[in-house]
Amino acid sequence: MSGLTVTGAVVRYGDVVAVGDVDLAVAPGEIVALLGASGSGKSSLLRGIAGLEPLVAGQVCWGDDDLTDVAVHKRGFGLMFQDGQLFNHLSVEGNVAYGLYREPKAVRRARVAELLAVVGLSGYGKRRVSELSGGQAQRVALARSLAPRPRLLLLDEPLSALDRNLREHMVGVLGDALRATGTTALYVTHDQDEAFALADRVGVMQAGRLLQVDPPDVLWREPESRAVAGFLGYGPFVAGELSQRLGGPGAAPNELVGIGPAALVPDPTGTALPVIEQRYQRGEVLVDVRLPDGQVGTVRTAEKVPNGDLALTLDPSGCVIVPVSH
Numbered sequence: 001m002s003g004l005t006v007t008g009a010v011v012r013y014g015d016v017v018a019v020g021d022v023d024l025a026v027a028p029g030e031i032v033a034l035l036g037a038s039g040s041g042k043s044s045l046l047r048g049i050a051g052l053e054p055l056v057a058g059q060v061c062w063g064d065d066d067l068t069d070v071a072v073h074k075r076g077f078g079l080m081f082q083d084g085q086l087f088n089h090l091s092v093e094g095n096v097a098y099g100l101y102r103e104p105k106a107v108r109r110a111r112v113a114e115l116l117a118v119v120g121l122s123g124y125g126k127r128r129v130s131e132l133s134g135g136q137a138q139r140v141a142l143a144r145s146l147a148p149r150p151r152l153l154l155l156d157e158p159l160s161a162l163d164r165n166l167r168e169h170m171v172g173v174l175g176d177a178l179r180a181t182g183t184t185a186l187y188v189t190h191d192q193d194e195a196f197a198l199a200d201r202v203g204v205m206q207a208g209r210l211l212q213v214d215p216p217d218v219l220w221r222e223p224e225s226r227a228v229a230g231f232l233g234y235g236p237f238v239a240g241e242l243s244q245r246l247g248g249p250g251a252a253p254n255e256l257v258g259i260g261p262a263a264l265v266p267d268p269t270g271t272a273l274p275v276i277e278q279r280y281q282r283g284e285v286l287v288d289v290r291l292p293d294g295q296v297g298t299v300r301t302a303e304k305v306p307n308g309d310l311a312l313t314l315d316p317s318g319c320v321i322v323p324v325s326h
């Protein structure tokens, strides 16, 4: 095996099992995102891989090297956190050059210039870090993490302190920088858009378990469990019979149909269902309707609809089928 291989990893804080028996592989050059609700164990897994938390069981290997008992700074991994933790007493240049102290000055200088260009901050080398915006500071933190050419970069919510618009822009900057430098990366986030935009494969964690790891399109079209589908935004989950009655797909008795965010569509020839509530969200109206089984489904429309009943149909292409059991 080349790249990162994590086998049977367990991280515990006293009685709390934060990571329970996780297997994960990241190939050289690959970007893998770990997605999951708060407390699902993403950071703990990342910290276990970095060596910042001990594994009470399991192994972390790079290629054939077992790193499980190797100190953090000897793993050859880079780290980047939400708060880039720049050194305030150093300039931008000084921060980026920080991990390059063993290199000759000329090499250091060239590498710093190269990295500042990669993150779009050419010409900012002499600036004090206290004079940077939040987004610029995170770019410097990224350049600093990439400068020593880590064989794996571990990123823990690196953009979560930034506001929404800046975050969307920075996802592009980050993805370009990782790909331009061919960096292998493991990226922890609770933001699905970020994970899907950036990663070659996305893993979903819940309660310390890694439920599924797949390319974004596969994860979206073929979630293997109700937990993964629910986390991605499918729901409610209805019986096959009801789904078919609304025009959706059928399902076996031990399966459920997950209704995707855009799967319920207004259709004058469809089934009339009572409207419960409607609200605006980013240029569209979300209309909640009561499904025949009592659950609430949401329809997206361009404008508010009259109170009373709304006729709708269930688009099979927006639904997934998952086992009842999980």
Ligand SMILES: Nc1ncnc2c1ncn2[C@@H]1O[C@H](COP(=O)(O)OP(=O)(O)OP(=O)(O)O)[C@@H](O)[C@H]1O
Pocket (backbone or CB within 6 Å): 013, 016, 017, 018, 036, 037, 038, 039, 040, 041, 042, 043, 044, 045, 190
């Ligand atoms: N230092 C700690 N001491 C005790 N329990 C901890 C510690 N750090 C995390 N935990 C617990 O371990 C579990 C996993 O936490 P972790 O921070 O890994 O989750 P996460 O998915 O990264 O969450 P978030 O997105 O909120 O950062 C949670 O139950 C959390 O309360």
